[in-house]
Amino acid sequence: MINSVLEITERSCCGCGSCFQSCPKHCITMQENERGFLLPEVDESLCVNCGLCVRSCPEIEQPKPYSVKKAYAAVARNMPMLKKSTSGGIFGVMSLAVLNQGGVVYGCAWGDNFKAEHIRITAADDLYLIQQSKYLQSDTANTFVQVKNDLLNNIMVLYSGTACQIAGLRKFLKQEYDNLLTVEVACHGVPSPGLFRKYIDWIEKNTGKKVSDYQFRNKEKHKKGEHYKYCVTFADESKKYGFSKEDAYYGSFLEGRTLRCTCYNCKYKNNERIADIMLSDYWGIEREHKDFPAQNGASAVVLCSDAAIDLFSSIKDSLIFKDSSFEQITKHNHSLVQSSLVDENLRIKTINIDSNDLFTSLKPKFDIKVRVKNLVPEKLKYFMKTLR
Numbered sequence: 001m002i003n004s005v006l007e008i009t010e011r012s013c014c015g016c017g018s019c020f021q022s023c024p025k026h027c028i029t030m031q032e033n034e035r036g037f038l039l040p041e042v043d044e045s046l047c048v049n050c051g052l053c054v055r056s057c058p059e060i061e062q063p064k065p066y067s068v069k070k071a072y073a074a075v076a077r078n079m080p081m082l083k084k085s086t087s088g089g090i091f092g093v094m095s096l097a098v099l100n101q102g103g104v105v106y107g108c109a110w111g112d113n114f115k116a117e118h119i120r121i122t123a124a125d126d127l128y129l130i131q132q133s134k135y136l137q138s139d140t141a142n143t144f145v146q147v148k149n150d151l152l153n154n155i156m157v158l159y160s161g162t163a164c165q166i167a168g169l170r171k172f173l174k175q176e177y178d179n180l181l182t183v184e185v186a187c188h189g190v191p192s193p194g195l196f197r198k199y200i201d202w203i204e205k206n207t208g209k210k211v212s213d214y215q216f217r218n219k220e221k222h223k224k225g226e227h228y229k230y231c232v233t234f235a236d237e238s239k240k241y242g243f244s245k246e247d248a249y250y251g252s253f254l255e256g257r258t259l260r261c262t263c264y265n266c267k268y269k270n271n272e273r274i275a276d277i278m279l280s281d282y283w284g285i286e287r288e289h290k291d292f293p294a295q296n297g298a299s300a301v302v303l304c305s306d307a308a309i310d311l312f313s314s315i316k317d318s319l320i321f322k323d324s325s326f327e328q329i330t331k332h333n334h335s336l337v338q339s340s341l342v343d344e345n346l347r348i349k350t351i352n353i354d355s356n357d358l359f360t361s362l363k364p365k366f367d368i369k370v371r372v373k374n375l376v377p378e379k380l381k382y383f384m385k386t387l388r
């Protein structure tokens with residue numbers, strides 16, 4: 001039993017920032033460890049041992065989960081919205097509905113130096129900032145405090161994040177609010193912000209060009225059935241595309257080798273959910289819902305509260321959707337119910353983000369199967385998947 005955040009290590013801390021934001025004495029700061037992950041650090045000279053940090057920690061005790069009420073396969077009708085999103089664009093459509101009612105939306109944006117951080121938006125014009133998955137751990141900064149202020153001012157709030165971040169927010173708030181809707185983005189684990197920063201430095205060193213934008217899933221160049229392509233944009237406006245599985249950072253993330261320690265024992269992998277809404281990719285849609293238009297991605301949408309069902313009803317005209325079930329979804333997407341199973345020996349346990357050969361050691365081995373798969377015509381791949 002942990003009695004103080006002083007006893008916290010990367011094995012017992014998911015990095016949600018709930019303790020840091022709960023501290024009435026502001027004696028906790030979030031500091032990067034040698035693997036580049038944020039962990040709480042306490043200034044003991046200011047600490048009064050009130051215990052609020054421990055009571056706010058979702059790793060010590062999890063908030064009560066919600067049961068699944070409804071599940072759908074869905075995709076946004078609005079093509080620019082869909083193309084800008086990682087998956088089926090449902091997060092964007094839900095956000096617009098909340099913003100149009102005078103509400104606010106919280107999500108993950110790029111900050112300075114490619115730091116992923118949570119921000120609050122109040123206008124549709126800023127939605128693009130928090131669309132798209134950034135595959136590294138985001139800093140929730142002081143957004144839980146901002147959410148509480150919004151809730152007490154009767155503002156409608158939509159807060160999106162990974163399951164542990166939603167759990168952290170709920171532990172911070174300590175009570176349910178009618179004007180709060182939470183969105184869990186499915187997550188098989190997060191690499192560290194420090195590692196991603198080093199990766200951008202490495203690209204800049206190798207190309208001699210400054211990186212101005214990074215997109216994990218670029219849909220403009222992506223062909224259906226193909227492995228995802230990332231897109232690096234440089235300051236001179238040139239672009240570099242590459243296959244996710246062949247990239248040192250992206251490939252090792254997909255293989256689950258560089259995740260935070262707690263991700264290998266995630267407390268939120270089960271048949272219940274921690275948020276009102278869960279959004280994920282709908283893997284295997286061609287088998288569960290034949291003919292569903294998934295050329296530009298499709299989402300699984302899982303609704304776990306009456307408020308979530310009301311929000312989904314209000315956006316139905318903006319979506320193409322089909323009734324589905326949690327069982328159908330998890331049949332092809334094990335990461336919703338099971339932590340990454342990567343063997344301890346394969347995990348880059350001792351990543352020293354200052355090591356010179358870091359990205360050489362992360363580079364996935366040349367995979368002939370991936371190369372061959374990318375040469376097979378898309379229509380043939382799709383046909384073969386429907387046969388399985």
Ligand SMILES: Cc1cc2nc3c(=O)[nH]c(=O)nc-3n(C[C@H](O)[C@H](O)[C@H](O)COP(=O)(O)OP(=O)(O)OC[C@H]3O[C@@H](n4cnc5c(N)ncnc54)[C@H](O)[C@@H]3O)c2cc1C
Pocket residue numbers: 084085086087088089090091092106107108109116130131132133134135136137138160161162183185186187188189190279280281282299333335
């Ligand atoms: C680290 C990570 C791992 C993921 N792993 C899986 C997986 O294994 N299987 C799967 O089916 N789906 C996974 N996803 C979710 C998936 O990529 C989409 O985010 C989700 O389906 C929503 O897509 P969308 O098109 O509706 O929204 P989009 O427009 O793509 O919106 C992205 C949403 O994700 C949030 N977000 C982006 N980056 C982060 C971050 N670093 N931390 C917290 N929130 C973030 C934004 O706030 C926004 O709500 C992962 C997402 C992340 C961030």
